[in-house]
Amino acid sequence: MNVLGIETSCDETGIAIYNNEKGLLAQQLYSQVKLHADYGGVVPELASRDHVRKIVPLVQATLEKSNLNSTDIDGIAYTRGPGLIGALLVGSSMARALAYAWDIPSLGVHHMEGHLLAPMLDDNPPEFPFVALLVSGGHSMLVDVKGIGQYKVLGESVDDAAGEAFDKTAKLLGLDYPGGPLLAKLAENGRGGIYKFPRPMTDRPGLDMSFSGLKTHVANTIRTEPNDPQTQANIAYAFQEAVVDTLLIKCKRALKQTGLKRIVMAGGVAANKMLREKFAQASGKHGFEVYYPGFEYCTDNGAMIAYAGCQRMLAGETSDVSTKSLPRWSLESLSAI
The missing domain is CATH 3.30.420.40 (ATPase, nucleotide binding domain)
Structure with missing residues (x-):
C-alpha cells in the first residue's frame, strides 16, 4: 500500500509517500521559519496562506521523486489535529479533494501519534x-x-x-x-x-x-x-x-x-x-x-503522518468528507488497532 502523507499542523508543510513493504519512498519538507522570524513566532494566518502556496508543488515534487503517479497512490493520510485550525484545514482540504478526485480513501491522523511512531521509520525500530x-x-x-x-x-x-x-x-x-x-x-x-x-x-x-x-x-x-x-x-x-x-x-x-x-x-x-x-x-x-527518530523526523514532517496513516489504513480505518479538523484532540481517544 502506498500512502501519501500530508502534514500542515503549524509552520512546516510536509509531504511524503510511505509503502508498507518498502518503507519511505520520498518526502518533501518546507519550513516557514524565515516567514515568521520577523514576528518572533508563528503567525497563524500567514502560516495558513503559505501552506496554500506550497502544498500543491510539494505533492507534485514528492510524486516525481518517488517515480509514482496518482494512480499508484492507495490512500491519503493528513494531520487532522491538534494544531492551528487554519493550517489544519489547508492539509485536510487538499487531502480530501485529492482522495475524491483519485477515488481513494483518506484518513485524518493525530499529530502526536505521528510523532510517537516516528522512530518506527528507523532501521532499528523499538518494540x-x-x-x-x-x-x-x-x-x-x-x-x-x-x-x-x-x-x-x-x-x-x-x-x-x-x-x-x-x-x-x-x-x-x-x-x-x-x-x-x-x-x-x-x-x-x-x-x-x-x-x-x-x-x-x-x-x-x-x-x-x-x-x-x-x-x-x-x-x-x-x-x-x-x-x-x-x-x-x-x-x-x-x-x-x-x-x-x-x-x-x-x-x-x-x-x-x-x-x-x-x-x-x-x-x-x-x-x-x-x-x-x-x-x-x-x-x-x-x-x-x-x-x-532520525533528526529529520524530530520536527514536523509528512513521513510520520504517512507511516501512522498507513498502519491505520491497513487495519481498515478511513475518514469521510465530513470529518472535522480538531485544534485540540486527546491522544487517549484514539482507537486501538
Missing part, C-alpha cells in the same frame, strides 16, 4: 510496549504505549511545553526565532556549575511537568547578571541542563511506575544534543533502552 516522551514546542507528555492506539497519558506539562520554554528563554537572551536550537548552540560555550536553576515539580510525586516557573527564574537571573557573551552562554547551559534533568527524572519515574525498560523520545526537543547524551548515560547506568 511495544514502551514509555514515550513527546517533547515539542506545543506539547510535553509522557505516555504509556502498549501498541498503536493503546495510549495512557501518564503526565504532561501544566503550562509551557519544553520546546516553548526553550524558545521563550532564547528570546529573553536576545536570540532570533526559532530560539530553541540557537539556545542549545549557545549553551555549548557555557560552563556548568555557574548557575543552578530549579528542576520544576521534581520535589513532589507525580509525572506532570511545568516549565514556566523555570523560565521566570531565568528572566530574573538575566536582569541581575552582566550582559556579556560568556554569562549568556552560562545561563543558556544552566537552563538547558535544568530542562534535561527534569525530563530525565520524570522518565525514570515513569519507567518505575509502569515497570517498563524502554523509552521512545520524539518531537523537536528530542534532537537536543545534551538530552541525548544524558539519556544515553542514564540508560547505561540504570539498564533501560532509549530510542529516537
Whole structure:
C-alpha cells in the first residue's frame, strides 16, 4: 500500500509517500521559519496562506521523486489535529479533494501519534510496549504505549511545553526565532556549575511537568547578571541542563511506575544534543533502552503522518468528507488497532 502523507499542523508543510513493504519512498519538507522570524513566532494566518502556496508543488515534487503517479497512490493520510485550525484545514482540504478526485480513501491522523511512531521509520525500530516522551514546542507528555492506539497519558506539562520554554528563554537572551536550537548552540560555550536553576515539580510525586516557573527564574537571573557573551552562554547551559534533568527524572519515574525498560523520545526537543547524551548515560547506568527518530523526523514532517496513516489504513480505518479538523484532540481517544 502506498500512502501519501500530508502534514500542515503549524509552520512546516510536509509531504511524503510511505509503502508498507518498502518503507519511505520520498518526502518533501518546507519550513516557514524565515516567514515568521520577523514576528518572533508563528503567525497563524500567514502560516495558513503559505501552506496554500506550497502544498500543491510539494505533492507534485514528492510524486516525481518517488517515480509514482496518482494512480499508484492507495490512500491519503493528513494531520487532522491538534494544531492551528487554519493550517489544519489547508492539509485536510487538499487531502480530501485529492482522495475524491483519485477515488481513494483518506484518513485524518493525530499529530502526536505521528510523532510517537516516528522512530518506527528507523532501521532499528523499538518494540511495544514502551514509555514515550513527546517533547515539542506545543506539547510535553509522557505516555504509556502498549501498541498503536493503546495510549495512557501518564503526565504532561501544566503550562509551557519544553520546546516553548526553550524558545521563550532564547528570546529573553536576545536570540532570533526559532530560539530553541540557537539556545542549545549557545549553551555549548557555557560552563556548568555557574548557575543552578530549579528542576520544576521534581520535589513532589507525580509525572506532570511545568516549565514556566523555570523560565521566570531565568528572566530574573538575566536582569541581575552582566550582559556579556560568556554569562549568556552560562545561563543558556544552566537552563538547558535544568530542562534535561527534569525530563530525565520524570522518565525514570515513569519507567518505575509502569515497570517498563524502554523509552521512545520524539518531537523537536528530542534532537537536543545534551538530552541525548544524558539519556544515553542514564540508560547505561540504570539498564533501560532509549530510542529516537532520525533528526529529520524530530520536527514536523509528512513521513510520520504517512507511516501512522498507513498502519491505520491497513487495519481498515478511513475518514469521510465530513470529518472535522480538531485544534485540540486527546491522544487517549484514539482507537486501538
